[in-house]
Amino acid sequence: MEIGEFFAVRPKEGLEELESHELKYGNGAIQAIMNFMLKNQLVDVFLSFTERKDHFSLKPVIVEEPKEIFDISLSQFIAYNLPNIDSVSKYVASKLNGAKDNDKKIGVIARPCDIRAFIELAKRDQISLDNLFVIGLECIGRIDPRELKKVLKKAEIDPESVVNEIINNGVLTLELNTGTTQAFKLGEEIDVRSYCNQCPKKVPKENVADLTFWIDHPLEGNEEIFEVRSTQGKEVLEKAATEVIEVEKLSDENIQQLKNYIASLEQTALELQESEFAKLDEMSDEERFDYIISNFEQCTSCMMCIRACPICYCKDCNVVRRRKELDPIMINLTRLSHVGDTCIACGKCSEVCPKSIPLCLISKKLVEDLKELWPGHEPGHTIEEIPPRSWKGMKAASGAE
Ligand code: SF4
Ligand code: SF4
Ligand code: SF4
Incomplete structure (x- = not known):
């Protein structure tokens, strides 16, 4: 493996812990990697997420027990993020001593804007990047749960029946506890928040993420895509590939497809942002x-x-x-x-x-x-x-x- 390479990743068959959990998101690769990292002390803790008062509202939690990784509320984090005053970067700065304890490696899943915040905080000596392992998330934006609840009301769907959400190729698909799914086209029936629509940085570009993780992509199959971004990211993925995951290097053509997909989303966002700026300039x-x-x-x-x-x-x-x-x-x-x-x-x-x-x-x-x-x-x-x-x-x- 080399830095800059992309891999389609799936968990190995027969992983007992993975199979005994009802996975809420993706094919299980990210959970298998995070579990492996905790078990093998490649990180000491992971900053994870759990439901606060209902399915649509999360709070950050620290996970030390490897098996707890399988309960991570990843689908909600990806769709809605942490609400109100909580954010991954602020939590690390204020509740985890800015990751300054050299004997504690902290794993985090971070959106591109969380990573930019890490950088600004590190410049001001509020956090140490050295003690973080950052899994950077590809992010097309986050949905306001209040807006989603209005859409659900109109569609006569009980919000309490929603058990899972997947954003892929411009569509939000909700899985309901009845075993059925309901799809909403982004930009038409529901949309991400307006500043996310105008955010022209949908993947972490800065030199801080160790791995980037793509789940919304135009490639065939349900593989999760990882990009190796640092030496420690490479070491983790290589070690995990010996035990818990199967990896397949993406072809240049597939990488180009991914890049084109994101470039087109980023171009649209840039144009929207420029039109907002133009209103002020005019x-x-x-x-x-x-x-x-x-x-x-x-x-x-x-x-x-x-x-x-x-x-x-x-x-x-x-x-x-x-x-x-x-x-x-x-x-x-x-x-x-x-x-x-x-x-x-x-x-x-x-x-x-x-x-x-x-x-x-x-x-x-x-x-x-x-x-x-x-x-x-x-x-x-x-x-x-x-x-x-x-x-x-x-x-x-x-x-x-
Ligand atoms: S700008 Fe808005 S959020 Fe900030 S203090 Fe005023 S009312 Fe509150
Ligand atoms: S948009 Fe800028 S000012 Fe507002 S919360 Fe984020 S970093 Fe702070
Ligand atoms: S789209 Fe941009 S601003 Fe919105 S959550 Fe993602 S990285 Fe942050």
Whole structure:
């Protein structure tokens, strides 16, 4: 195996633990790999997901017992993600000591935006990438369970009957406890969240994932596709292939099919994002100012955006502490000045805002416009980029020794 190679992966036949569990997602390859990693201490724990109050709402949990991996709520995580203030990166930073304990290797499944958040947090010494094993997820976006429940109501389907969800080739297929399935075309009957539709980074491109995992792909069969992204990813896949999985290297033609599939999704997303930016660009300076301020005026100072943002890491946040005395406009301008240039466009702030303020769009546009000032600036792209507003960054920009 070499870094950069893609493999179709399936679990070996006769894996007792796998067969005794009712698998909720995919063909079982990812669960077999994660189970193998825990059993063989290739990681000490996995950050996993379990249902919070119903099938549509998850919370993060730490799994140490290999057999518990088979109960991972993967289909919900892929379809809906962690809700509200939870995110994989924030959990690692705040609840797992930023993965800074050198005697504890932490395995995570992370979307491309989680990985970008890891990078921004690592730049600020909030997490250590060295102690993570990252399985990067190909991600076409996440569905808002509230929207899905409206669609289910219209279709007279009891939400409690949903046991599993698969997103593939632009279709969300729900498996029901009656043994039947119900398919909804994305973009027509239900859609992913708007900022996901505009997210032009559907696979992790940064040099942080050890493996990437593709389940939504146009290739024949139900194989799960893995790409080897690092030396430790290669070692894990090679070892797992000796015991629990069967791997088949993808042909160049299949790899091209995968790349074309993602490139087309990313191109559509880029065009949508550009059209949103264009709406702001077409406004006069006064109109844009009014648009932003009138949105900020709606703010109720609930602080959910700050709590949800994966790159807001201050333990003693000045804005939170002074929220009752600060004007809502000042709250938002302060927040924007703190995270606006590092926003990795995950959309969490927009998701949680009770006033539907387009926070993600405003931050993203700020990042875009700042590229004129800081050419090449790309939050979450590489650990090597010095944050332009840091002391080191400002010193470099001024040419000082
Ligand atoms: S912002 Fe991008 S990476 Fe993050 S959940 Fe949405 S589509 Fe996936
Ligand atoms: S500002 Fe919003 S979109 Fe940007 S990283 Fe924070 S939560 Fe995500
Ligand atoms: S989530 Fe919305 S309402 Fe709450 S503090 Fe943030 S901008 Fe204001």
